[in-house]
Amino acid sequence: MSTTAQARAPLATPEGAADTPDRVRKPGARRFSLLNVLAFIALALMAIGWLLPFLWAVATSFMTETDAASGGSWIGATGPTIDAYSTILAQGNVYIWAFNSLWTSAAVTLITIAISALAAYAFSRLEFPGKSFLYGVVIASIVVPPQVLIIPLFYEMLAFNLVDTPLGLILPQVVAPAMVFILKKFFDQVPIELEDAARVDGAGRVRVFWSVVLPLSRGILAAVAIFVFITTWNNFLWPFLIINDTNLMTLPVGLQTVISAYGVQYAQIMAQAVLASVPLIVLFLIFQKQIVRGVATTGFGGT
DSSP states (O other), X not given: OOHHHHHHSOOOOOTTOOOOGGGSOOTTXXXXXXXXXXXXXXXXXXHHHHHHHHHHHHHHHTSOHHXXXXXXXXXXXXXXXXXXXXXXXXXXXXXXXXXXXXXXXXXXXXXXXXXXXHHHHHHHHOOOTTHHHHHXXXXXXXXXXGGGGHHHXXXXXXXXXXXXXXXXXXXXXXXXXXXXXXXXXXXHHSOHHHHHHHHHTTOOHHHHIIIIIHHHTHHHHHHHHHHHHHXXXXXXXXXXXXXXXXGGOOHHHHXXXXXXXXXXXXXXXXXXXXXXXXXXXXXXXXXXXXXXXXXXHHSTTOO
């Protein structure tokens, strides 16, 4: 038999071996087992437990105030209605508060990324006196609860006449030691040979950082930006303490003023909470890949 004929001849299979294609597992296919089924059930129960409060809020927002106060049914005795949403939108304050939350969160995110990226790159690549001590301070500050710094920050803003101003609202939120740590760990993994090649071509330190390091860090920067934006959007304590002007309030603080001024209106409160969560839901749906990748690469996922 020629070599070509030998190459075309089918390989002999051992006796008793499975030679049918449907018995061969495809690459990447997982075998169902009792452990996988139990894990799926546990995750499904956890997801349902997380979704139930949100679904309850949505259902309550479509009730009348009487049905929402009485409770009992998820639909209400009189059926669903949009009266709560109509009342909120008619007041007009929700638009102002949502806009304030949007531009404040965007400003804090941009400033935080700029400061954190520069600080992280300095800790990763530069050598300067006191580097180890300063980096130790950054790491130690991660475990400090933000509530501990509320009073010193308030007195600092008061001394600079920044109370009830946009700067007083934004500046204390732009310091994020955790983001510095995350970015520093990522910059450590960037091959230094790429920077050396750029410096050989005459690029300075700033040009290397801007043209080489940052383009390679788009994924981690997007993840950090999303984390900072969501944290700032949901922040209540600091905006509540620093802002008294209704026109400068963010959405979480504005919701609190509605509760205190008009009494407990359950349907309206839930409607406002749903409206406040809509931008974050849209943000997650658009950037869910970056969020998952960020959780996997920044250490929040246990890696």
